[in-house]
Structure formats: C-alpha cells, structure tokens
Amino acid sequence: MPLVILAGPRAGFGSLQGLIEVARLNPGKLNLASVGIGSTQHFAAELLFHAAGIKLVHVPYKGTPNAVAATVSNETQLLVETLGPAVGQIKGQALQALAVTSATRFPGLPEVPTAAEAGLPGYDVTTWYALVFPAKTPAAIVERTRAALRTALAREDVRKLMLKAAFLLSESTPAELAAHMKSEIARWGAVREKAGIK
Secondary structure, three states: OEEEEEEOOOOOOOOHHHHHHHHHHOOOOOEEEEOOOOOHHHHHHHHHHHHHOOOOEEEEOOOHHHHHHHHHOOOOOEEEEEHHHHHHHHHOOOOEEEEEOOOOOOOOOOOOOEOOOOOOOOOOOEOOOOOOOOOOOOHHHHHHHHHHHHHHHHOHHHHHHHHHOOOOOOOOOHHHHHHHHHHHHHHHHHHHHHHOOO
16 A cells, blocks of 8 residues: 655645755754654655655654644644545545655556655655465465465456555565565664664
C-alpha cells in the first residue's frame, strides 16, 4: 500500500516542491502529524525530510482520525499517511495530496504524482504485507498455499476490492521476500539512526 504526503487545506503549499521551499525558508516552524513515534508514517516522513533537506516538528497523535483532524484544522501542516484511510479525505478535498510515495502513481488517484515525479528522485516507500510460515514448514505446504493465494488474487472481484482498499498487488517467491525483508530492515534501521528515533 502506498503512503501519501498530505497538506491541510490552509497550508498553501500547492505542491511537494512548494512544501519543500516553505520548509527550507522556515526550518522547525512547520508541524508534521503522525499516528505515533516509530510508525511507518513517521519513518516515511523522516526519510522525506532527509531526502528534501528539510525538518518539520514531529507531532504524534493517537491514531489516524486525530492526525487528520489536526492537519485539517492547520494545527499541523503536513501528514504522511497510508493511502487507504486517506482516499476519502483527498476526494472530499479535506486534505490535499501532494504526492504518493510509491514508484508508480496509484490508479485510484491518477492525477496525484509520485514523490519522484514531484521532485524527490528515488523516494519510494510503501507499507507491505506478507504471508509467512514458521521457519521449518515443509516447502510443499508453502507452495500449495502460494498457489491458492495466487488463484484468489487473480479473481477480478478480489482485485477490485483490493484496489478499492488501496492495495497494489504483487507476488514474490520466499527467497525474494526474505531478501526484501533484509533490505527493509537495513534501510529503516539507517533512517532510525539518522533521525534519532528511539
């Protein structure tokens, strides 16, 4: 699931580049809402700050509704959130989508650019889900489950439901998933260290 970089209706950034320009001119004067310290959304925002050379004040809230309300009211000016819960706010124009964080545009919001298209080359963040088994599960069971899952996810009605919930479907082998997990641990460990997240 992609995340989305959101601005409140009164923030006045207009675009991701607009946000970056305002933040560079006003270091430490803009606020970022998140659903909590150490959340995917918080880490994605810290990576954004590093990539753009900006710093906002991180204000953690208890859950998405509170973080959204703070950004709508201009208590905070920016919110990085998973796309699923944010689509309604974007379509209802309560929040402005500056960019999605995935490598490609989200089909449900084709007018919203990717962060890379909006001026942050290489910025690619998604929250992902995987089906895992205990380490010594027989390979035949793993493969039979993968085949059943592949069949289910190929159904048009399932694909439509997943897209409506803002999921982008992809498949990997157990070895590819293991490599991805190892890469993600290293990537986000480096972000945690740079940002001083405890």
